[in-house]
Amino acid sequence: MTDDTPRTGGSQGYLRIATEEAWATQDLFDAWDRKMAEPGADPGFVGLAGFYTASQAERPQNIKRRLLDLGEERIADMDATGIDRQLLLLTAPGVQVLDTAEGVALARSTNDVLADAIRRHPDRFSGLAAIAPQDPAAAAEELRRGVTELGLSGAVVNSHTQGRYLSDQEYWPIFEAAEALDVPIYIHPTGLPKDMIRPFQEAGLDGAIYGFGVETGLHLLRIITAGVFDRFPKLRIVVGHAGEALPFWLFRLDHMHAATVRAQRYESMKPIKRTISEYMRENVYITTSGMAWEPAIRFCQDVLGADRVLYAMDYPYQYEVDEVRTHDNLGVDAATKKALYQTNAERVFGLGSR
Template structure:
């Protein structure tokens, strides 16, 4: 570890601990399942564009990321130490288990959660986790979320985007939301490969991944959930999204205006009145993280329009691993209490973490 005084250190000497809230991992079984899927003649192109790259490419970046995804011990902790990250909230990387047949997806989610819980038990002062579920079987997904929280000690659930082209706005999936609300835990909606029916214009320009397509699809997913009335049905439900809210905070004025106009016009059967505005749901039911968005104007804007209590730090390891981005957050021109909320106390509250206070 560097002795450079500008290098972030763990331990909280700066007045807060750094909790990173969108840190990905994978298991060998998951990579094996992805590889088997890639052998099919009918493999989904969005899956192939994402999982196929990390399954088959021999370039340096995917090989390094794959190695780091699989490590739930020494290398990951060493990387955390080098970047001053005190605790990582671990979640299953995209595309997770949602591309698999129903039975295999359910079984792999359970075994993955067992391995995650074991890693958290081995490193209780460094790791916490979110339970993976297989929404292709909504009832089983709800039960796995309950098991993950009540038996394994996990702190919510993660769903990697759409499930074979279907979004959580479909009431078929709402047992998952019901379980999350009953358990009082959040659901983290993480990006995944684009669905087949929207992939081509993004992919042909190289814009289907984290550069743009991920944010477009995940922002769409959250908007569909809001406008479908999910938060009216489950008013205590909490949803977390990354990457500075997948751009939605920057569109709130237009979203509110055009949503109201569209409802009044009765143009779409699918768009019904909701009890509150989109911006109100964003401020009351949604939390965002700064994963991949280490940019002061964006972070401060999100704190201004959503509330400082809604924004949490994330690194997005191992896809983003830049110590300079940690320093960007450390050096934000915000007061000490707001910075502590960003790095530590918001995450403790939202995910129910029990983290010792810094000395």
């Protein structure tokens, strides 16, 4: 019997860089516990964080243990699935659910922990800075510190911040900093905001099964239609899960956006310089996290360009060696497969140059 377990080291013609890999600290879990104990705690936050902090079921316990490990177990899991490097993102909901001062302070301390792990394992880990959009100026400054002092490769924002979105202009100093530093912002899902969650939660559809993608896709669309890329034309944004379904909607998005602008139906929707699909092809990158399905991956490569699609595992939430095999066996040429796994990630996140 042939052993087809993926191996690290690049013998297949590419390194495997996984670009949406979650981690956490005990300090973060403790802060969530305190926040959940407050009266009127946000139900989306409680539904997400409470499951991983309090449930005794096997899956959340295994995930929590792996989130906290930035050493031996994580690297062993990478070796077992052929992953050469992880790009580490502070797991949702991150620091964005906390009061402003605590969120700013915890973003800084977790970034220090991340930078230390990368120094200890420079050939295996890279990472994105956590920021607290609750204070946009402090978030922009922490992004600058993360990149210029800690060697991080951009920022992660776990979608909405207490029901508010980066499309609101008060948050644009974060985009200004990212563009000036020439680093991307990764927008990752989180628990749904309290004014959105009820019909999803009552059907059990609020999490990764559907609600996460709906809400994060909404966030990216808000950014595009608000004119963010017109103001910051070199800004790069990354989203996971095959683009949170937006690539499959591009025709309708372009058509209905143009029609809505012409009708002047909404004060908030103004003309923008390009179509939504053009911004998706010029300013947005997507990863395959949680979507190890060849038809979806190939479609995204076809409509966005093979240089826009990056591999991700979504460790430890989806940790399956068969999903690596699916990517290895894609019916694409060698150059496209190397771009998917390695060179796109190196280019977008500046890996090896920081």
